[in-house]
Amino acid sequence: MSFYFLFSIFYFLFGLCAGSFLNCIIYRLHIKESSLKGFSHCPHCKHRLSWKDLIPILSFIILKGRCRYCHQKISLQYPLVETTTGLLFLSIFIFQNLQGFNPCYLFYLLVISCFLIIIFVYDLKHYIIPDKVIYPATGIVFLYQIISNIQFPWTSADGPPKGLHFGTNFHFQTANFYFLILSALGAAMFFFLICLLSRGKWLGFGDVKLAFFMGLFLGFPNILAALFLAFLIGAIIGLELIILGKKKLSSEVPFGPFLVTGTFLALFFGENLINWYINLFL
Numbered sequence: 679m680s681f682y683f684l685f686s687i688f689y690f691l692f693g694l695c696a697g698s699f700l701n702c703i704i705y706r707l708h709i710k711e712s713s714l715k716g717f718s719h720c721p722h723c724k725h726r727l728s729w730k731d732l733i734p735i736l737s738f739i740i741l742k743g744r745c746r747y748c749h750q751k752i753s754l755q756y757p758l759v760e761t762t763t764g765l766l767f768l769s770i771f772i773f774q775n776l777q778g779f780n781p782c783y784l785f786y787l788l789v790i791s792c793f794l795i796i797i798f799v800y801d802l803k804h805y806i807i808p809d810k811v812i813y814p815a816t817g818i819v820f821l822y823q824i825i826s827n828i829q830f831p832w833t834s835a836d837g838p839p840k841g842l843h844f845g846t847n848f849h850f851q852t853a854n855f856y857f858l859i860l861s862a863l864g865a866a867m868f869f870f871l872i873c874l875l876s877r878g879k880w881l882g883f884g885d886v887k888l889a890f891f892m893g894l895f896l897g898f899p900n901i902l903a904a905l906f907l908a909f910l911i912g913a914i915i916g917l918e919l920i921i922l923g924k925k926k927l928s929s930e931v932p933f934g935p936f937l938v939t940g941t942f943l944a945l946f947f948g949e950n951l952i953n954w955y956i957n958l959f960l
């Protein structure tokens with residue numbers, strides 16, 4: 679077995695466990711409990727859960743989707759979020775390897791994907807994107823973009839040149855960074871206008887903050903791919919829900935899940951999609 683294969687399994691299992699923790703955060707964010715303190719318990723009977731009840735996916739299968747103590751149904755959200763996080767961690771690992779392995783960037787992508795999964799599920803369930811999630815996520819991306827735009831002379835040359843000292847000879851790629859901020863502001867302004875025009879009916883202010891985050895995270899032109907995909911998927915699913923009679927044209931549908939899906943698709947396939955689109959006109 680190759681190391682690559684072993685690492686792939688590791689990232690999938692790591693994702694499953696992370697997903698289990700994200701479920702816990704999503705639940706406790708809603709009831710405003712600290713997600714780090716205290717034991718996990720069944721939301722119905724409040725019985726404290728043992729380790730046997732907390733194994734990602736396996737517990738759900740063994741318990742046939744019901745609580746061991748009160749036999750109430752466990753929400754499908756739990757195994758779904760665990761599996762999705764597992765697959766996402768695996769995809770990020772594979773994607774990062776294709777790009778040339780960079781452990782810092784890999785870790786950064788894993789952390790950001792956790793924030794995005796929380797936003798996806800929370801907005802879908804409660805129709806709101808919590809500030810407690812979107813602000814730290816934006817802060818992390820902002821810091822990462824600042825650090826990754828600092829270019830030390832010896833990262834571009836072969837090793838550190840003699841006589842250069844840390845802090846005196848670095849170069850900040852100002853234009854790059856300003857371009858990211860402009861992408862973020864552009865995306866946020868676009869959403870703010872839709873939010874104003876529809877008086878918050880089509881999109882909420884949470885979506886404006888999420889659009890800012892996406893612009894900063896993806897940069898230009900990837901942000902365009904993400905927004906295009908989000909609107910496309912949103913339209914297809916929205917239409918389907920109306921045809922199936924589950925929603926009316928006037929019903930509120932959370933847009934955060936579509937934006938998150940667009941962000942992930944643009945992260946993995948954005949460049950290919952944009953190249954394909956440009957080639958249509960060449």
Ligand SMILES: [Zn+2]
Pocket residue numbers: 720721722723724725745746747748749750
């Ligand atoms: Zn129970």
